[in-house]
Amino acid sequence: MTVHTTPVALVGLGSYLPPQRITNEALCERLDTTDEWITTRTGIRSRHWAGPGVATGDLAVEAGHRALKSAGLEAGPGAVDLVVLATTTPDNPCPATSPDVAARLGLGPVAAYDIAAVCSGFIYALAAASAHIVAGQAQRALVIGAETYSTILNPADRTTNVIFGDGAGAVVLSAAPDSDRPGLLLDLDLGSDGTGRDLITIPAGGSRQRATTPEPDADDCYFTMQGKQVFTQAVNRMTASSQTVLDRLGWGAGEVDWLVGHQANVRILNAVARGLGIPAERAVVNLDRVGNTSAASIPLALADAAASGALTPGARVLLTAFGGGLTWGSAALTWPDIVPV
């Protein structure tokens, strides 16, 4: 699907990582793996995991607060009129987590819903929120990607344990009558292929294999991923979707200042950059410190790149993500003049 947006700008950015940092060495103490395997196969050195009792909504509230502050808004009624939360790890199977996040931020009776597009969730949430703004249904939206993958990982699965981390990132989108200011969302591309649904899945706990009777196999209650096949799909889909956006905007690879890809694996990021003809130095990488944070990945990478001074006002930024479903999406924007919190 193609979504054309014009008068929507990114006006605030916030992020939050739970304090507990899990190093590769710590994982090696309980799993049959090595720091050398993890760093060479993925590029990840450490990740953050939420402690017991901490839920996705708790991280989302922190990131949401910070994004509102970055946009110069007080958390309270009238700050935004829409909250869209992308997550694979909602606080409960029912209801959605976003109404609770909106309430805890004191945002009043705003529209609030969750998006389940796994690691592409943040791009899907951007598309949904910007479409509401373009349609005149909202003036300002809080878009959050938040995850606690540590709650769905099979403790015995070394492949997923070394990859995934917890965290949250959020942006504020606003109708932008002044289209000369940097920060405009310029284009979005979304896609899916449900024939690959089994490549990334939690088999049980939904209506197909219920959590109650007959009691599911314990392993089916955890997140599973067919890494090798996902790797190839991730490279191909992110490259093609990014190219679609570049072609529509008439941007050559040299006109992309920063490629901010879903932080799944540094080898995937490098392959996508190579496929697009973008130098690897122009690909933002923070997965070495946060791992794969799924729907939180893109806003956490943006926050990292903005804090390091890499993202400067007016820079041309290409976002791209791939995840379970299968789903994928890309977006282009110019970087706004904001201070991330």
Ligand code: UT7
């Ligand atoms: O976020 C949504 C999208 N997700 C992704 O894009 C993830 C995509 N996939 C990947 O990043 C990679 O496929 C992985 C990091 C998951 C795996 O890397 P790989 O290079 O594809 O490894 P592999 O699955 O082919 O496994 C190679 C070997 C196997 O051993 P044998 O069969 O060759 O003896 C695995 O059993 O590495 C073994 N292995 C490990 N060894 C040490 C798998 N995980 C580990 C581990 N430590 N943690």
